[in-house]
Amino acid sequence: xxxxxxxxxxxxxxxxxxxxxxxxxxxxxxxxxxxxxxxxxxxxxxxxxxxxxxxxxxxxxxxxxxxxxxxxxxxxxxxxxxxxxxxxxxxxxxxxxxxxxxxxxxxxxxxxxxxxxxxxxxxxxxxxxxxxxxxxxxxxxxxxxxxxxxxxxxxxxxxxxxxxxxxxxxxxxxxxxxxxxxxxxxxxxxxxxxxxx
Ligand SMILES: C[S@@+](CC[C@H](N)C(=O)[O-])C[C@H]1O[C@@H](n2cnc3c(N)ncnc32)[C@H](O)[C@@H]1O
Numbered sequence: 001x002x003x004x005x006x007x008x009x010x011x012x013x014x015x016x017x018x019x020x021x022x023x024x025x026x027x028x029x030x031x032x033x034x035x036x037x038x039x040x041x042x043x044x045x046x047x048x049x050x051x052x053x054x055x056x057x058x059x060x061x062x063x064x065x066x067x068x069x070x071x072x073x074x075x076x077x078x079x080x081x082x083x084x085x086x087x088x089x090x091x092x093x094x095x096x097x098x099x100x101x102x103x104x105x106x107x108x109x110x111x112x113x114x115x116x117x118x119x120x121x122x123x124x125x126x127x128x129x130x131x132x133x134x135x136x137x138x139x140x141x142x143x144x145x146x147x148x149x150x151x152x153x154x155x156x157x158x159x160x161x162x163x164x165x166x167x168x169x170x171x172x173x174x175x176x177x178x179x180x181x182x183x184x185x186x187x188x189x190x191x192x193x194x195x196x197x
Contacts, residue, residue, distance in 0.1 A: 004119035023095035033061030040074035101172035
């Protein structure tokens with residue numbers, strides 16, 4: 001795989017980000033914002049940065065967030081997550097990444113558009129704390145299997161947990177569950193070095 005060239009990544013509109021104290025949670029492709037809003041409410045001491053690049057979805061997210069003025073720990077950004085993470089997030093800063101129902105790009109020639117196969121994954125690993133987690137959900141069995149294979153073989157991550165999501169955390173998860181589709185939830189961590197020489 002070619003290595004990631006951060007110089008070629010466009011700068012985000014924002015030039016810096018200030019976070020509250022507490023664990024930093026980054027959601028890539030937050031859609032209309034159901035998950036970051038409920039997560040922020042559930043964990044008020046965490047700082048949630050939720051990034052969505054599609055304007056129409058972001059505007060629905062923003063309106064939803066404005067209806068919860070008590071939430072102070074959620075930053076909603078209309079940006080490309082690749083630009084924001086590459087240029088505005090420091091090394092070992094992120095406790096959890098959420099990538100929930102990314103577009104699976106099922107066409108054979110589109111593998112390089114799938115998150116787990118992108119050289120950009122280097123930036124996710126650079127910014128993830130050593131005990132951090134990447135949580136990825138998909139309803140696509142082939143995507144799930146290929147994701148596990150890539151994360152383990154290429155990115156040297158460990159599959160800590162896999163389960164079927166049942167809660168309807170996001171707009172897409174609700175839609176898939178209503179069609180009785182399986183929603184696979186995967187939690188990855190760095191490989192444990194405990195006991196190694
Ligand atoms: C299939 S939707 C899922 C949305 C939401 N996570 C859900 O489950 O309802 C995938 C979303 O990821 C967003 N997305 C894809 N790549 C992105 C990127 N590089 N930066 C920000 N958003 C991105 C798309 O705009 C789209 O809204």
